[in-house]
Amino acid sequence: MSKILDNSYYDLMINTALAPTYDTGDNITYLNRQNSLLHIPAGKADPCDLGKHSYSSFPTIFTLASTISLEKSGVTTVQTNPFLALFGQGVLVAVIDTGIDYRHPAFLFNDGTSRILTMWDQTDQSGTIPGEFTFGSEYSREQINAALQSPDPLSVVPTTDVLGHGTAMASILAGSPNEQQGFSGIVPQADLVIIKLKEAKPVTKKVSFIPESAICYQESDLILGIRYAVTAAARFNRPVVICIALGSSQGGHDGRGATSAYLDHLALLPGNGISVAAGNEGNNRRHYYNATSALPYYNDIELRVGSSDTIFAMEIWSYAPARLSIDISSPNRESTQPIYPGLNQCRKFSFIFNQTIIYVNNIIFEEETGEQLILLRFSNPLPGIWYLRVQSSENEPFSFHSWLPSGDLLSGDTFFLDSNPDTTITSPGNARHQLTVTAYNQLSDSILPESGRGYTRIGQIKPDIAAPGFELTCAVPGGLYGTATGTGAAAAHAAGIIAMVFEWAIVRGNYPRITGNDANRLMISGAVRNPANTYPNNIWGYGQVEINRLFERFTSS
Structure with missing residues (x-):
């Protein structure tokens, strides 16, 4: 068994430059240019193991960030404008989450074939391991289409989404329209890249004092998921927007962790958009x-x-x-x-x-x-x-x-007892250059009470922007539809808007070198701001996302 899957080994984060010092042939997993994993025997998983190694060596643990109106953020206005009509064509959207119900109509073209371009299931060891990685199974669009035509699809592509969170996020971002349900994702013509995270190792939960039954994910797997999305974008030569609807209250809330540093780097490169949930810790008194x-x-x-x-x-x-x-x-x-x-x-x-x-x-x-x-x-x-x-x-x-x-x-x-709702944005939402998204009720124009609040511990302005996040219609496993509420849903909504900007800028050739950070600043400049408030602020960031105003500014210049 690969040591990254073996619960008798800790996965310790180390600087990639130091990896050759420890490498014995099977105990290093490369994450990115900055970090790698060192796999060491856990023994009895003594809680004081955390004292023998640095705090930051143990991967941070992440939880899910979510439990309708497209017009509210200007999406419908832009898509019905014949000169814009931005639906995400030519853009990849990557969802790193609990997986996807690939059989759901929300992820199919009209001819019944899959809109998923490529998928990596970290929990499935029965298929082909993706190149440059050491575990999990990769499935291509061709394989998924073969599964869809099979009388027993799961015998061909055995990946599911038991929790439904990833299915919901992917559908809010890029689901195919369903008129009967009054539903459409933000960019229903984008191609999907799906990464299903494996759950955190029991040995990691144990040393972190997390209940064994808790559903959570470890930082190292998230970083690998991000890297998979970036390598897929390079393989298909397409821009990519990555949606992260997870968060953690571990760490200094200052944007200096391993995942934050990686996202910061990527957001400054052309063609990489990143939307991260602000988390739902605003009113939890934690x-x-x-x-x-x-x-x-x-x-x-x-x-x-x-x-x-x-x-x-x-x-x-x-x-x-x-x-x-x-x-x-x-x-x-x-x-x-x-x-x-x-x-x-x-x-x-x-x-x-x-x-x-x-x-x-x-x-x-x-x-x-x-x-x-x-x-x-x-x-x-x-x-x-x-x-x-x-x-x-x-x-x-x-x-x-x-x-x-x-x-x-x-x-x-x-x-x-004397809690403070500020500085509650979860990691990696405190990183500087990605888009950190808080959630508001699009029906009442009020912030969701649970939405994480800024600023960061070192005073950086976060969140960046507010997006609709109250009872958004979404796909539910089993071909059903439901609703999702929270900053995860808002981050998926905002990720779709970044994809619209990328389609206009990169795919249509208006600004081919646009970075994720550039797209963020454009969205911030076009945000709606209530005259009663001062902006930026630690609740709304720079205001409510409104993509139509962004394009109006281009046409009026």
Whole structure:
């Protein structure tokens, strides 16, 4: 078995330049020019393994970012204009998600053949591994068409989408019209590139204190999915728009992680569009912020822990030059005493009067950012109010952020009592040059309360733009139609608009060298802005996407 699939191995992120140092022939998986995976035996998957390796070595864990109106964003106006009529022809749209129901009418041409150009299923090891990759199965349009003509399609192309999230996102972005359902994707003439992510390894979940039953995905597989989309675009010599409707609350929320760096690089190259969901953590009460500027130089966090959350992690990120200690007290006031920062220490605390075990990594210098990180991992925490005292070791002013896990990794019963809805955009939504999309209710013109809010931890302006994201009609596995709500749906909608810009600019030859970042700035310039608000702001970004205004600006210049 390939080590990237073997649960007895950790997948550690390392700099690609260092890969030859560790390479023994089968223990390195190349991700991109910056990062590779080093596969090492996990042994018993001791939680303190995270102390033996740098925090950023372990892949970030991602969750899904979604649970109608096309006219609202100007799409219908542009498509009914005979001089524009942009439907995504000649553009590839890549969806990296939970897969696709390739038999659904939303992904078929009128003659019943597939609109999917190529597909990589990371979970299926029965077919041909794509070139330059080491696992999964690749299926071409010809193979999918053969499956569609078979009495048993899944015996030919055995890929499905059990959760339906990827099917929904792909359909919002590029689904074929269905008049009876009042449905059409944004660019129904674009060709689809589908990447089905494999779930995070159980051994990765274990060291990250994520419930074994949780549905989530690891960063390394997402990076490989992005690389597959880019290589497909090169193979077919077409521009590509990549939609990422996933997010993570791990990391410093500063756009400096491995996936963010990769997307930043790609968005500055011609023909690569990238649309990323802002996440749905805005109203989950999972972010805490404090700035302490006067004596006494400490702050008490109150964290309510629900009875169903028996295993979870939380992170505290400070700003230099602060050096912070932490003291953790249970609801019955049993305490760890102060834990001071160090380099690679991992402290285990077993509470005497309850079943709680807490692992604490107080990392003075997190390698990827250079900032202090306090990582807390709880096992069987006593339900109730926990008290965490964060204190300056130097007796001077300090500030910090803290985040709990995203999505379904935690129930709604665990939250900060004095939470802050800002700085809740999930990774990789904090990267600088991609398009980060928040969601609004297109029926009431109000932001969705769950939409992640900016800015980034280091003050970069995010989100970039708001797109419709409330009950968007979408395809559902089994040939059905339903609705999707959330920033994932909004990101899919916005990805379709980037594809329209690429069709006009690249396919029609108006601006062949356009980059994803160029397209983003054009969309921002044409956004609708409410006179009652100041822009940019941390809720709406630069306003509501409106592609017709973008093209009006070209014609009036």
